[in-house]
Amino acid sequence: MTDNKKTATLNVDGKTYELPMFSPTAGPDVIDIRKLYAQAGVFTYDPGFTSTASCDSTITFIDGDKGELLHRGYPIDQLAEKSHYLEVCYLLLYGELPSAIELEDFENRVTRHTMVHEQMMNFFRGFRRDAHPMAIITGVVGAMSAFYHDSTDITDEWQREVASIRLVAKMPTIVAMAFKYTVGQPFVYPRNDLDYASNFLRMCFSVPCEEYVVNPILARAMDRIFTLHADHEQNASTSTVRLASSSGANPFACIAAGVACLWGPAHGGANQACLEMLREIGTRDRIPEFIARAKDKSDPFRLMGFGHRVYKNTDPRAKVLKQSADEVLELLGVEDNELLQVAKELEKVALSDPYFIEKKLFPNVDFYSGIILEAMGFPTSMFTPIFALSRTVGWISQWKEMIADPQNKIGRPRQLYLGETLRDYVDIENR
Ligand code: SDX
Numbered sequence: 001m002t003d004n005k006k007t008a009t010l011n012v013d014g015k016t017y018e019l020p021m022f023s024p025t026a027g028p029d030v031i032d033i034r035k036l037y038a039q040a041g042v043f044t045y046d047p048g049f050t051s052t053a054s055c056d057s058t059i060t061f062i063d064g065d066k067g068e069l070l071h072r073g074y075p076i077d078q079l080a081e082k083s084h085y086l087e088v089c090y091l092l093l094y095g096e097l098p099s100a101i102e103l104e105d106f107e108n109r110v111t112r113h114t115m116v117h118e119q120m121m122n123f124f125r126g127f128r129r130d131a132h133p134m135a136i137i138t139g140v141v142g143a144m145s146a147f148y149h150d151s152t153d154i155t156d157e158w159q160r161e162v163a164s165i166r167l168v169a170k171m172p173t174i175v176a177m178a179f180k181y182t183v184g185q186p187f188v189y190p191r192n193d194l195d196y197a198s199n200f201l202r203m204c205f206s207v208p209c210e211e212y213v214v215n216p217i218l219a220r221a222m223d224r225i226f227t228l229h230a231d232h233e234q235n236a237s238t239s240t241v242r243l244a245s246s247s248g249a250n251p252f253a254c255i256a257a258g259v260a261c262l263w264g265p266a267h268g269g270a271n272q273a274c275l276e277m278l279r280e281i282g283t284r285d286r287i288p289e290f291i292a293r294a295k296d297k298s299d300p301f302r303l304m305g306f307g308h309r310v311y312k313n314t315d316p317r318a319k320v321l322k323q324s325a326d327e328v329l330e331l332l333g334v335e336d337n338e339l340l341q342v343a344k345e346l347e348k349v350a351l352s353d354p355y356f357i358e359k360k361l362f363p364n365v366d367f368y369s370g371i372i373l374e375a376m377g378f379p380t381s382m383f384t385p386i387f388a389l390s391r392t393v394g395w396i397s398q399w400k401e402m403i404a405d406p407q408n409k410i411g412r413p414r415q416l417y418l419g420e421t422l423r424d425y426v427d428i429e430n431r
Pocket residue numbers: 231232234235236265266267268270294295301302303304305306307308309310359361364365366
């Protein structure tokens with residue numbers, strides 16, 4: 001960040017304070033308030049962090065007005081079209097697109113770390129079969145710190161690298177195992193002769209009774225979904241990972257915290273909630289009823305898959321996923337999928353409705369992903385686990401960036417206290 005010598009003038013109780021400002025390479029300037037409390041004895045107030053930059057970062061940039069998403073400067077639509085997930089993982093982790101040799105080495109390292117400790121299978125077996133896969137994954141990812149002690153020392157750069165590769169490599173295996181466990185089928189080991197997305201599909205859908213042949217179209221669609229969900233600046237789950245990491249907790253515990261946060265329906269749980277909403281709508285003639293509910297302030301219902309804290313015109317990922325939805329459903333021969341028709345009609349109706357135009361609400365990344373995943377054969381309970389799998393590299397990249405920052409310190413927000421002031425204890429006989 002450049003100290004552009006610009007300052008912000010703040011007047012509190014008749015005293016004036018000059019606060020330094022910094023300019024980014026892209027996006028809004030920031031006002032440095034780190035010394036505000038010491039100087040002026042006041043806090044800033046920003047629940048939900050709508051106007052707060054929690055860190056500086058070089059990984060992902062979002063322009064909410066333009067609907068632009070860049071990973072290390074490369075636009076998401078170009079990466080989705082021309083790159084593939086493991087190459088995007090390399091870009092997010094190391095900052096540059098890899099050479100052919102660097103990519104081959106990286107893919108080999110990931111491929112050869114896809115198996116999980118055999119003892120972890122017993123850990124899975126402690127869960128009820130009807131557990132939500134996200135409940136299992138939250139537990140198993142956190143438990144990785146009980147199996148991989150030799151990559152938990154965050155002060156050791158080599159151990160940080162090993163933990164990063166292990167997490168990128170093992171998340172598909174863990175997510176597939178959670179799926180198999182909940183459907184009562186045997187776990188499937190990863191294969192080193194398959195690419196990342198094909199390996200995941202095979203671990204999810206193959207059974208011992210017959211050979212599983214990967215459909216290259218599905219593998220490409222799966223890889224594209226991974227890429228589109230890889231990282232997204234300081235979203236709620238990434239901020240959770242950063243805050244957990246700021247205490248010095250081990251990487252597996254911090255990523256488990258990110259998984260837990262992502263699960264919420266306002267965040268990564270929206271893809272499951274969106275498909276369940278489309279199913280509840282059922283037919284296109286019921287769309288007006290749900291649009292009315294979404295606009296009714298007395299009704300807590302929201303159109304799942306619509307709206308975004310940052311994007312105020314379009315979510316570039318939704319545009320790519322909408323195109324993929326058409327391709328995948330056509331290639332799978334899933335003609336006039338009623339859910340997709342409802343989704344497209346809902347999008348059209350919502351985007352022409354003054355309420356949604358005024359509130360700048362439009363489909364986000366979760367709106368179309370569920371339709372593709374369902375067409376690929378995944379139950380809705382697997383939508384958020386697949387989001388968590390994809391986002392693991394983003395969480396790790398942000399974690400590595402933060403740990404390596406010499407200014408890194410424990411995150412400790414303050415508050416606007418509205419509770420009782422000092423009062424004496426009252427004995428129970430006097431209450
Ligand atoms: C993700 O941050 C990220 O980057 C997240 C993510 C990532 O990649 O990490 O992009 C992934 O989480 C995408 C978002 C998935 N969530 C959903 O689809 C759930 C439905 N969306 C809403 O819950 C909501 O839009 C949020 C949570 C996404 C954004 O909420 P904000 O920015 O806090 O906005 P808000 O709740 O203050 O809403 C602003 C107004 C409100 O009306 P008023 O109080 O001003 O009258 O818009 C209304 C809201 O009622 N509104 C909606 C709505 N979303 C907002 N009304 C109906 N349906 C909706 N979906």
